[in-house]
Amino acid sequence: MNLSLGPLLYYWSRDDVLAFYDEAKHWPVTRVYLGESVCSRRHLLRLPDWLTLAEQLAAAGKEAVLSSQTLIESESDLKTLRRIVGDGRFLVEANEWGAVRLLSEAGVPFVAGPTLNVYNPETLEVLAGLGAQRWLPPVETSRAALASLLERAPAGMETEVFAYGRLPLAYSARCFTARHYNLPKDDCQFRCLDHPDGLPLATREGTPFLTLNGIQTQSAGIYNLIGELPALRELGIASLRLSPQSRHMGRVVDAFQAALAGEGNAADALARIMPGPPVDGYWHGHAGLEYSPESAF
Amino acid sequence: MPLDLICPAGSLVSLKTAIDHGADAVYMGFRDNTNARAFPGLNFDEAQAAEGLRYAHERGRRVLLALNTYPQSDTWQRWTGAVDRAAKLGIDAVILADPGLMRYAVRQYPQLRLHLSVQGSATSYEAVNFYREHFGIQRAVLPRVLSLPQVENVVKHTDVEIELFGFGGLCVMVEGRCLLSSYCTGESPNSAGVCSPPKAVQWMDTPTGLESRLNGVLLDRYGKNEKAGYPTLCKGRFEVGGETYYAIEEPTSLNTLDLLPEMLKIGIAAIKIEGRQRSPAYVAQVTKVWRAAIDAVKENAAGFKPTPAWQAELNKLSEGQSHTLGAYHRPWK
Numbered sequence: 001m002n003l004s005l006g007p008l009l010y011y012w013s014r015d016d017v018l019a020f021y022d023e024a025k026h027w028p029v030t031r032v033y034l035g036e037s038v039c040s041r042r043h044l045l046r047l048p049d050w051l052t053l054a055e056q057l058a059a060a061g062k063e064a065v066l067s068s069q070t071l072i073e074s075e076s077d078l079k080t081l082r083r084i085v086g087d088g089r090f091l092v093e094a095n096e097w098g099a100v101r102l103l104s105e106a107g108v109p110f111v112a113g114p115t116l117n118v119y120n121p122e123t124l125e126v127l128a129g130l131g132a133q134r135w136l137p138p139v140e141t142s143r144a145a146l147a148s149l150l151e152r153a154p155a156g157m158e159t160e161v162f163a164y165g166r167l168p169l170a171y172s173a174r175c176f177t178a179r180h181y182n183l184p185k186d187d188c189q190f191r192c193l194d195h196p197d198g199l200p201l202a203t204r205e206g207t208p209f210l211t212l213n214g215i216q217t218q219s220a221g222i223y224n225l226i227g228e229l230p231a232l233r234e235l236g237i238a239s240l241r242l243s244p245q246s247r248h249m250g251r252v253v254d255a256f257q258a259a260l261a262g263e264g265n266a267a268d269a270l271a272r273i274m275p276g277p278p279v280d281g282y283w284h285g286h287a288g289l290e291y292s293p294e295s296a297f
Numbered sequence: 298m299p300l301d302l303i304c305p306a307g308s309l310v311s312l313k314t315a316i317d318h319g320a321d322a323v324y325m326g327f328r329d330n331t332n333a334r335a336f337p338g339l340n341f342d343e344a345q346a347a348e349g350l351r352y353a354h355e356r357g358r359r360v361l362l363a364l365n366t367y368p369q370s371d372t373w374q375r376w377t378g379a380v381d382r383a384a385k386l387g388i389d390a391v392i393l394a395d396p397g398l399m400r401y402a403v404r405q406y407p408q409l410r411l412h413l414s415v416q417g418s419a420t421s422y423e424a425v426n427f428y429r430e431h432f433g434i435q436r437a438v439l440p441r442v443l444s445l446p447q448v449e450n451v452v453k454h455t456d457v458e459i460e461l462f463g464f465g466g467l468c469v470m471v472e473g474r475c476l477l478s479s480y481c482t483g484e485s486p487n488s489a490g491v492c493s494p495p496k497a498v499q500w501m502d503t504p505t506g507l508e509s510r511l512n513g514v515l516l517d518r519y520g521k522n523e524k525a526g527y528p529t530l531c532k533g534r535f536e537v538g539g540e541t542y543y544a545i546e547e548p549t550s551l552n553t554l555d556l557l558p559e560m561l562k563i564g565i566a567a568i569k570i571e572g573r574q575r576s577p578a579y580v581a582q583v584t585k586v587w588r589a590a591i592d593a594v595k596e597n598a599a600g601f602k603p604t605p606a607w608q609a610e611l612n613k614l615s616e617g618q619s620h621t622l623g624a625y626h627r628p629w630k
Binding site: 071074081120121122148170171173174201202204281286288 | 367418479512514546
């Protein structure tokens with residue numbers, strides 16, 4: 001089992017993004033997902049910049065993967081998608097079925113992202129037939145549901161599981177960050193830049209609940225499967241996806257690497273630097289916001 | 298014919314009501330979680346479905362069946378069984394979201410007409426054409442997130458008929474790409490066919506007002522003079538940056554009556570009315586207004602203007618008694 005650094009879901013300054021991936025070159029991750037998968041208005045890095053980063057990470061020995069945009073709305077979104085597919089040098093993560101169409105037409109292998117909604121082996125088989133070599137279950141998938149699906153998974157298909165970070169839960173054409181500032185989406189003044197880990201949303205009694213990240217809504221709780229490595233190994237999971245956060249990401253990766261190496265105190269080390277309450281309900285087949293402390297080791 | 302009127306049938310009574318008031322087609326679900334309105338007391342068993350089909354077909358109307366949740370691995374046969382029953386009953390089209398299930402349907406019943414459900418989250422013609430090429434879908438229902446010019450661009454680049462939501466509950470999130478409900482309650486539209494399920498709802502009278510909770514999470518608190526709506530998760534009031542407001546979406550409904558001439562012009566095949574969970578009386582009123590409006594716009598698109606009586610009638614039925622044109626027209630853009 002190895003580690004993947006998921007796509008950066010937030011909007012950071014150009015310098016911060018470049019510094020982040022400069023560090024990532026030295027982290028014990030096997031692959032790095034790159035690109036803007038959330039909002040087409042975010043432009044501080046454009047596709048050529050992401051491609052340059054992909055080259056640099058590949059030169060540093062990482063497998064670079066380009067993540068496609070999850071919500072495609074306009075012809076210009078499609079144009080970017082065609083350029084990502086057309087580049088041809090890097091593996092692409094398809095995050096909606098238009099990308100699957102283009103990648104299968106191009107005849108190249110691809111990663112089937114978590115928003116393709118693969119809930120059963122029949123759909124995974126369709127994707128395998130089209131060229132998917134790796135896939136991610138929807139983040140709401142439980143261990144039991146995944147086990148059941150994997151009993152009949154296509155041969156050779158690699159499974160990657162979202163294992164750490166705020167859960168990406170929903171996408172909209174509307175921007176909730178702009179809404180917070182009473183700004184129209186088309187003149188959002190890029191307020192996402194002020195919130196490198198998203199904008200926290202709490203209930204009226206102050207309980208952290210969700211995180212607003214532009215057009216994406218995430219959990220407030222930090223999904224963390226570091227205590228589930230034996231179960232993940234038993235299922236034959238190939239990789240664990242760790243979702244970028246603005247601080248301590250190198251230490252998050254180190255904690256998972258230590259846990260993979262069997263170091264018993266890795267989970268505690270991780271718990272100390274987590275930027276929010278832990279959640280793991282989805283994995284246990286419960287509401288996503290629940291947490292079962294007994295499951296951590 | 299363009300602009301077919303597709304109305305919700307949560308029960309046999311609603312189905313007949315919709316047909317009697319002028320629906321061109323109705324859509325229904327079986328009585329289990331194979332459809333995205335898996336509510337107690339709703340939907341059709343096989344005998345009721347057969348009776349509904351007979352009633353509709355005798356009057357020259359069609360019946361569509363929503364099988365639009367995502368089949369789970371260990372209960373896959375529940376979904377294929379539903380496709381089998383639909384084919385046997387002579388359903389006019391099945392509305393699917395899952396590619397694996399589409400493949401099953403097309404292999405087993407090549408004559409069965411397939412529609413792509415809104416739960417399939419197809420927002421571009423590349424995605425729509427994917428389902429066309431691989432499974433021969435004949436119609437796609439688009440998520441309620443695109444603007445009309447974006448819809449028009451999809452229509453221009455595909456042979457697939459395009460169906461839009463015209464009236465009823467408004468999902469502000471892309472359908473099929475929203476897990477907020479399962480994050481809070483364990484059940485989402487994708488996997489369980491429900492959003493903010495009634496069994497997770499609690500109402501509590503407190504000294505600070507009436508509270509609505511979903512699996513214990515406070516969604517809203519209402520003052521004495523405030524009208525409390527159904528606690529759909531995304532329509533609650535929350536705290537962000539020290540402010541309390543409808544952080545995601547106001548409790549309003551979608552009403553696109555004003556946009557009918559444009560929808561006709563760009564070649565929209567059908568308008569869907571949301572609300573299989575609503576009463577037969579609701580179905581009657583909404584169907585009546587929309588039938589009149591669609592007839593009027595087809596008669597004279599240039600001179601079309603929704604009458605105050607229609608709008609008043611629809612406003613009475615709207616959630617929060619207000620309505621919005623949704624993303625089709627983007628006042629917030």
